[in-house]
Amino acid sequence: MSDEQRRESLADQAAAWVPPWERPRQHTPPHDDTADDPRAAAEGAPDLAAPAPGEAGESAEAEEPAGAGESGETGEPAAAGEPAAAGEAAGVPERQPAGRRRVTAAPEPAPELPDAELRGALEAILLVVDEPVSELVLAQVLQQPVERIGPVLDEIAAGYTAAGHGFELRRAAGGWRLYTRPEYATYVERFVLDGQSVRLTQAALETLAVVAYKQPVTRSRISAIRGVNCDGVIRTLVTRGLVEECGTEQDSGAFLYRTTTLFLEKLGLNTVDELPPLAPFLPDDVEELADATR
Known part of the structure; x- marks a missing residue:
């Protein structure tokens, strides 16, 4: 071959060359032992690795990666409406994103007691205390606002005074307690001391x-x-x-x-x-x- 013919052949090959990224993707069949057998090749055995005409789409789908939450080969998140991942389908609970806490409902406050029931409850507690009890402690025990306790205690004390009972309710040492009235001190002293x-x-x-x-x-x-x-x-x-x-x-x-x-x-x-x-x-x-x- 002359030099001129060689140059024309190289020019044709360069013009016909296609870059690898523009070449069509070809399916590589798995290795078949029969391909190495000369007798099978001579008998014209069909290519078992080649897909049938109706199975081309199925082969393409089988090669796609079945990554959870990804579609195609780009690794992008799956679109809305697609089936859940394999772990979710198996009953595994969904893990919450980091930094997000589950919010629980706050306990409901105790209902307010009627005035008559609150008055009776305060009187019952004051009868058994051995030292003055504060309004805050009474509010915590009865599960009521502390703002309601003071006015009710004042009302109870005024009622005892108006009725002329032998005892009274008054503040002492930062709390409330029942005391006997001073006008009956001689009788109480006689009972308590009794010669002591x-x-x-x-x-x-x-x-x-x-x-x-x-x-x-x-x-x-x-x-x-x-x-x-x-x-x-x-x-x-x-x-x-x-x-x-x-x-x-x-x-x-x-x-x-x-x-x-x-x-x-x-x-x-x-x-x-x-x-x-x-x-x-x-x-x-x-x-x-x-x-x-x-």
């Missing part, structure tokens, strides 16, 4: 009065007011829960004492501000006595 001696001695009562009106106060200050050593009396009052320590004095480091809520409960007071004033009980020459003791 007074629980607190005169010295204990005097010391307790000093603590109540001068609190917070140190033991040395109490001893100076009473004129005697009161260490033993203070220990007795602390043991009975009427007096407690409440810190130390900044200058001397001595312990400070004050009255407790039990003291307020026993006297039927809400705060120490309700103690009676001392001015009517002081002598006229109190200033002269104070100067004489200095």
